Amino acid sequence: xxxxxxxxxxxxxxxxxxxxRFDFSMNNEFRKILVDSSGTDSSYLIDMGAVDDLDSSALGxxxxxxxxxGGDEANIKIRKCQPDIIEMLEMANFQTMFDxx
Amino acid sequence: MKVLIAEDSxxxxxxxxxxxxxxxxxxxEAADGQEAVEKYLESDPxxxxxxxxxxxxxxxxxxxxxxSLSGEKFIPIIVITSMSETDALVKSIEYGADDYLNKPYNAxxxxxxxxxxFRIKELHDSLSNNRSELERLNKQAESExxxxxxxxxxxxxxxxxxxxxxxxxxxxxxxxxxxxLMTAYTPSGGLNVMLGDFTGHGLSAAIGAIPAGEIxxxxxxxGFSIGDIVVELNTKLKRNLPTNMFCAACLIEVDKxxxxxxxxxxxxxxxxxxxxxxxxxxxxxxxxxxxxxxSPEKFDRKVDILSIKGDxxxxxxxxxxxxxxxxxxxxxxxxxxxxxxxxxxxxxVDLDDVVETFFKFINIDDINDDISLVEVNVxxxxxxxxxxxxxxxNSIRLETEWALDLSFNxxxxxxxxxxxxxxxxxxxxxxxxxxxxxxxxxxxxxxTNSLEHGLLNLESxxxxxxxxxxxxxxLKESRLAELxxxxxxxxxxxxxxxxxxxxxxxVKDTGKGxxxxxxxxxxxxxxxYSGRGIQLVEQICESVEYNDVGNSVRAVYAxxxxx
Numbered sequence: 001x002x003x004x005x006x007x008x009x010x011x012x013x014x015x016x017x018x019x020x021r022f023d024f025s026m027n028n029e030f031r032k033i034l035v036d037s038s039g040t041d042s043s044y045l046i047d048m049g050a051v052d053d054l055d056s057s058a059l060g061x062x063x064x065x066x067x068x069x070g071g072d073e074a075n076i077k078i079r080k081c082q083p084d085i086i087e088m089l090e091m092a093n094f095q096t097m098f099d100x101x
Numbered sequence: 102m103k104v105l106i107a108e109d110s111x112x113x114x115x116x117x118x119x120x121x122x123x124x125x126x127x128x129x130e131a132a133d134g135q136e137a138v139e140k141y142l143e144s145d146p147x148x149x150x151x152x153x154x155x156x157x158x159x160x161x162x163x164x165x166x167x168x169s170l171s172g173e174k175f176i177p178i179i180v181i182t183s184m185s186e187t188d189a190l191v192k193s194i195e196y197g198a199d200d201y202l203n204k205p206y207n208a209x210x211x212x213x214x215x216x217x218x219f220r221i222k223e224l225h226d227s228l229s230n231n232r233s234e235l236e237r238l239n240k241q242a243e244s245e246x247x248x249x250x251x252x253x254x255x256x257x258x259x260x261x262x263x264x265x266x267x268x269x270x271x272x273x274x275x276x277x278x279x280x281x282l283m284t285a286y287t288p289s290g291g292l293n294v295m296l297g298d299f300t301g302h303g304l305s306a307a308i309g310a311i312p313a314g315e316i317x318x319x320x321x322x323x324g325f326s327i328g329d330i331v332v333e334l335n336t337k338l339k340r341n342l343p344t345n346m347f348c349a350a351c352l353i354e355v356d357k358x359x360x361x362x363x364x365x366x367x368x369x370x371x372x373x374x375x376x377x378x379x380x381x382x383x384x385x386x387x388x389x390x391x392x393x394x395x396s397p398e399k400f401d402r403k404v405d406i407l408s409i410k411g412d413x414x415x416x417x418x419x420x421x422x423x424x425x426x427x428x429x430x431x432x433x434x435x436x437x438x439x440x441x442x443x444x445x446x447x448x449x450v451d452l453d454d455v456v457e458t459f460f461k462f463i464n465i466d467d468i469n470d471d472i473s474l475v476e477v478n479v480x481x482x483x484x485x486x487x488x489x490x491x492x493x494x495n496s497i498r499l500e501t502e503w504a505l506d507l508s509f510n511x512x513x514x515x516x517x518x519x520x521x522x523x524x525x526x527x528x529x530x531x532x533x534x535x536x537x538x539x540x541x542x543x544x545x546x547x548x549t550n551s552l553e554h555g556l557l558n559l560e561s562x563x564x565x566x567x568x569x570x571x572x573x574x575x576l577k578e579s580r581l582a583e584l585x586x587x588x589x590x591x592x593x594x595x596x597x598x599x600x601x602x603x604x605x606x607x608v609k610d611t612g613k614g615x616x617x618x619x620x621x622x623x624x625x626x627x628x629x630y631s632g633r634g635i636q637l638v639e640q641i642c643e644s645v646e647y648n649d650v651g652n653s654v655r656a657v658y659a660x661x662x663x664x
Contacts (some may be wrong), residue, residue, distance in 0.1 A: 012206075024301075055424070055470070056300045060345030063394060067344045091420075092349070092368045093390040 003029045005036075013043050019050030022058040030061045034068050044069060049080035059092055070089060076100075102219065103127045105146035107137035107163060108181065109155040113204075117150060126215070134158025141167050141176070145558045147176045147222065148215055150202065153189055163197040168197035175225040177218040238663030245317045246304060253307050265482025266292060266355075270456045272472040279306030280419045280473040283314060288524060288541045290357030293321045293330070296475050297350040297392070298369065298419040306471075309348055309393070313335050324521040324541055327352040328402045331365050331392065335400045338393030347393040351417040354404075357542075358637075359411035361570070363404045367391050370423050370435065373442070377412040377480070379450030381442050389549070403578075406570050415477040416455070421470035424465040433462050445475035452476040500602060504594035511587045514552065520545050527593065527604075539641045540604060543656050546638050547608035548589065553577060555612030555652055556587040587611050595660075603643065603660040 003026060004017040014037055018026070030059065037044075044065065066074045078100045089100055102125045108114040109131075118128045129144050133139040135158045137151065149167065153160035164178050174418040179200045200218060263269075264284045269279060279299045279339060287293055295317050299306035313334055320330045332353060338348055349368035355361070364372050367389035374383035385405050395401070418438070425433050441458035442450050455474060505526070509519055522543045528659050553559045557580045563569040592607035639645050642656040 013122075056347075056349070056420070057345070059391075060300050060347070063347070064345045072396075091370070091387045093387060096390060097394075 002026070003033065005033055005046060007037075011043075013045055013087060015045050015047065017047040018049070020025070020052065022054040022061075023049075024055070024057040027061065037068070041068060043075035044077065046076065046078045047080055048078055048082075048085055051085055052082070054085060054088060059089075059094070062094070062098065071088045077101075102148070102215075103129060103144065103146040104215065105129045105131060105137065105140055105144070107131040107134065107140075107149065107155065107160065108152040108154075109133055113152070116206060117211075120206060120211055121215075123208070124212050124215075133574060134147040134163035135370060137163045138166050138170070142170065148178070148218060149176060150181060151178050151193075151198065152181045153186075153193060161193060161322045164193060164198050165196045175222050175229075177222050179214060179218065197337045225646050249304055249307060253311065256566065264292065266477050266479060267294060267475065268452050268478070269473065269475045270452060271474075272468070274469060274471055280421070280471040281310045281313065282473065282475055283317045285318055287321055287354070288324040289545060290542070292355045292477070292479075293317070293327060293352065294354075294415075294417070294475065294477055295330075295350060295352045296369070296417045296419065296473060297348045298421070298471065298473070299348045300346045307344065309338055309342050312341060313348065313392075320521075323620055324524050326404075326518070327354045327363055327365055328404050329365070329518065329521070330583065332397070332400060332402050335392045335395060336397045339396065342393045347391040349387075349391040349420065353415055353477065354416070355409075355415075355477070355479050361406060362407045362409055362413075362415060362479075364407065365389065365402070370418050370420055370438070373416040373439070374407065374409070375414045375416070375442055375450065376410075379414070379444075379448075381406050381439060382413070406574055408564070409479065414451070415479070416452075417475045417477075419473040421468075421472040422459065422474055424470060425459070425464055425468050425472065428464045428467075433459060437462055451478075468652070502594070502596055504592065507591045507593075509589045509591075511584055514589065515581060515584075520548055523591065540606070540658060542565075543606055543638050543641060543658060544591075544608075546635065547654055547656070548591070549608065550635075550654075551589045551608050551610035551612070551652075552581075555610035555614070556584065556589070557562060557581060558612070579585075598657065598659075602660045604660060607653070607657065607658045609653035612652050614648075614652035 002019060005014065005017075006017075007014045014033075016033065046062075046065075062076075062078075066076055069076055076098050078089070078094075078098050081100065086100065089095065089098075094100060104121050106114055106117050106121070106128060108117065109132055110128075114130055114132070118130060122127050129140050129146055131140045133155045137155075138158070139147070140146075141149065143498070148354045151160045151164055155163070158166075160180060164180065167176060167178065177199045178197065178277045179202055180192070180198045181202050181204060182190050183204050193201065198222075200214060200485075202214060209276045264286070267284050269282050271282065273280070279301060281295070281297045281299075283293075283295045283297075285293050294463055295313075297310070297313055299309045304466070304498070316333050316337060317330060320333060325333075331350075334350070344390070347368075350365075351367075351369045351372050353372065354363040355368065362374065366372055366385050368387050368391035371387070372385040374385075376382050385407070388403075388405075389401050421433060423434050423438060427433075437458070441455040444450060444454070459474075506524070507519065513519075520541070522542060527540060554561065557577060559573060559577060559580070563573040588611045590607075590609045592605070592609075594605040596603055596605055635645070638656060641658065643656065643659045644657045646656075647654050
């Protein structure tokens with residue numbers, strides 16, 4: 001349960017692995033990443049493989065990350081989503097704003 | 102640190118006193134129990150050393166009294182006993198003492214004990230400060246919530262005269278609902294319904310509901326389409342809400358004739374439309390991001406338009422309904438939601454049946470999201486399917502002639518729908534109280550015909566099927582985008598004709614006109630253009646005349662016909 005952040009020094013990509021229920025309880029931890037990470041020129045890879053549920057505040061956190069990473073220019077990959085997580089992200093039409101698979 | 106020593110033996114007291122002074126404590130002395138209580142009140146010590154056997158109130162009673170006086174505050178009391186006095190020790194703890202010291206005195210042990218108890222006292226004090234701060238904040242939050250609730254009610258609830266077509270089940274998690282349901286008739290007699298679900302619950306969610314309510318009601322009453330309304334909602338919410346907050350929403354618009362449903366679904370579960378037997382015939386899935394996320398340039402206002410027979414039910418729900426779980430942790434989900442509509446029963450399914458199916462499934466103690474389910478039965482309350490009160494014809498009227506000419510070139514036509522603005526203008530000069538709906542209908546009909554058939558050459562026959570409907574509106578969008586030139590002129594005037602005040606409405610376009618041969622036939626064709634459109638206009642107006650090619654039309658609307 002929680003968030004694990006590693007950054008790849010070579011590519012400059014920030015890896016965020018999330019597990020458990022991605023909801024408001026992760027808000028503070030997630031905001032900390034936003035403060036710590038270097039900013040608009042970074043690209044992000046979010047590993048959702050261990051996420052079993054998410055709510056609208058999780059969507060809100062992803063939007064915050066997107067804004068931090070440059071808004072429409074942001075490079076954020078969301079990976080390894082389970083089928084029902086994909087379904088939820090698609091209902092929110094997040095595939096138009098994030099690279100999801 | 103101040104230490105109070107209560108001890109009747111002068112010798113003992115002096116020994117203790119000198120030990121404590123060595124450790125830099127400030128010492129206050131009392132020679133009996135009564136004096137101990139008085140000195141406590143007088144000098145507010147941090148810790149008390151109490152002998153048990155004293156004249157004039159013993160140590161037990163003094164301890165008990167000081168503990169009662171100190172109330173919420175923690176004042177550590179250490180009783181002084183001999184090794185053999187186990188009973189006395191137990192009794193003193195019962196009277197409220199916190200610890201004990203054995204005679205004879207050991208300086209280091211006394212010091213250590215005082216420091217340890219003082220540490221506990223500090224912890225207690227900080228907890229108790231936190232608690233009173235929390236209590237204060239809680240009270241403040243409660244009173245602010247009351248104010249907010251009042252504002253929220255005045256924006257949303259008071260205007261929430263639920264229309265007969267609409268029934269709902271709404272279950273907020275907190276006082277404030279993060280879900281909002283709004284309904285309004287439009288000036289052309291249609292019905293707008295919005296179900297919105299703001300991120301989070303309670304006050305933070307309600308903050309967005311306030312501007313949303315103003316926009317939805319204001320624009321619906323002025324005759325803007327749900328496409329216009331979602332654009333405005335998105336712009337306002339994007340500007341006002343923090344990035345991580347948004348509003349998942351469904352908006353639907355049913356026209357007065359109940360032939361079409363327009364729907365916009367951003368981030369909400371499928372809108373479900375059932376036939377009169379309760380069978381699901383359409384689903385409108387989310388095809389947009391929620392309101393308040395996309396920048397105005399990127400926002401997609403496209404609505405789905407479905408043709409209906411006029412006896413359907415439309416269901417909208419918040420994701421709280423589908424995400425609620427049963428005891429095994431399984432979500433209610435879309436499949437169970439849909440299955441609620443497909444029962445073997447011969448009776449038609451309604452809102453109550455769906456709610457019942459839901460509660461049979463889920464574990465009610467485990468609901469942590471606002472839950473909303475809305476049913477719009479377009480067949481219900483037909484008598485009230487009118488926005489304006491037509492009895493209000495005798496309101497103040499400006500009895501004078503006026504005229505207004507407006508031209509829209511192709512750039513303008515691509516940008517705006519001028520009809521709501523025109524209706525507002527005409528309302529603004531206070532001419533047509535009680536006629537708003539009818540004038541709006543005439544203007545809309547003429548303008549739509551000029552644009553869609555006159556300039557864009559769209560075939561109305563396309564609209565006869567549901568898929569054709571979508572094709573029609575896609576085609577409208579693409580042709581409008583491609584069109585290089587074209588103009589629509591609108592002339593509005595108030596005149597007295599045969600002693601009656603009338604509104605004259607002329608609409609002319611630069612298209613080829615629809616008249617191909619015989620006039621009569623063309624008019625009938627035109628009836629087909631948008632259902633009963635022109636027929637309705639003819640019923641409303643004194644006269645409707647097309648020019649010989651059919652790119653110009655004049656209607657005369659009598660203002661005192663209803664007298």
